[in-house]
Amino acid sequence: MTPLAETARAKVNLTLRVLGRRPDGYHELESVVAFAGAADSLTLEPGPEAQLTVTGPRAAECGDVGDNLVFRAARALGEKIQGLRAGHFTLDKHLPAAAGIGGGSADAAAALRLLAASNNIAFDDVRLLDVARATGADIPVCVGSRACIMTGVGETLTPLNLPPLPCVLVNPRVPVPTREVFAELGLKPGQLRTGLSEVLEAIAWPAADASVEAWLDVLAGGTNDLEAPAIRIQPVIEDVLAALRATDGVRFARMSGSGATCFAIFNSHAEAVQAAEAIRAQHPDWWVEASILS
Incomplete structure (x- = not known):
């Protein structure tokens, strides 16, 4: 049989608020999520047993296949x-x-989509979604790979009509374990973040037919609450943000997720490409990609 193929697109948290920590230890989040053209690819040759071969320039970073x-x-x-x-x-x-x-989560979500297609299972089958939630907090949002507002611990998804946004993604090639970043945030089980009375107020997101400028205005006013603790763990993140903010045509720059990848939104794809080339020339050891978020 011809192998089935899927693309595992990078997940980018355009905003990320940590509202508090639940008594069970999980953190309550609110995040605007979009997906980039930068991606891994996954193929499946149907057979009786699950096997995995990893190739590509980042294969060595994947660790134990099992x-x-x-x-x-x-x-x-x-x-x-x-x-x-x-x-x-x-x-x-x-x-x-x-x-x-969300590289690993996007890969897992692509695997679930491939298995669903191979076994005639609907993408919204409750069994597939249950497995996505149980395997990783970011996997449910990656199954659909569509712009949305993600809340709870990642299980509640509200679609957004986000316009295409030119961007540059930069990672300084240093890992930042998510667990360490949340530990650095320092919330105890059952604790709400202080000074977040606005959590009870719904953010007015732009309407479906809103302009790109309207979206940029709202998104630029957002934040990533994990940025500061991640910088304390890996100070080079601050250097990445400074490099992005120094480029021509940048609208705003922010860290994605728990880091260390940062992104910047640009007026045009051409400006994003030029910015990526400039940063790549200055920092040849960094991972730099110009892309489109949607």
């Missing part, structure tokens, strides 16, 4: 659905690991 999220998601779906036909996955890895752009 612990890869692709393999874990496939195994979990097989336990949930009796008689599921799996097969041989080949992951072409281009996105940096532990980078705040």
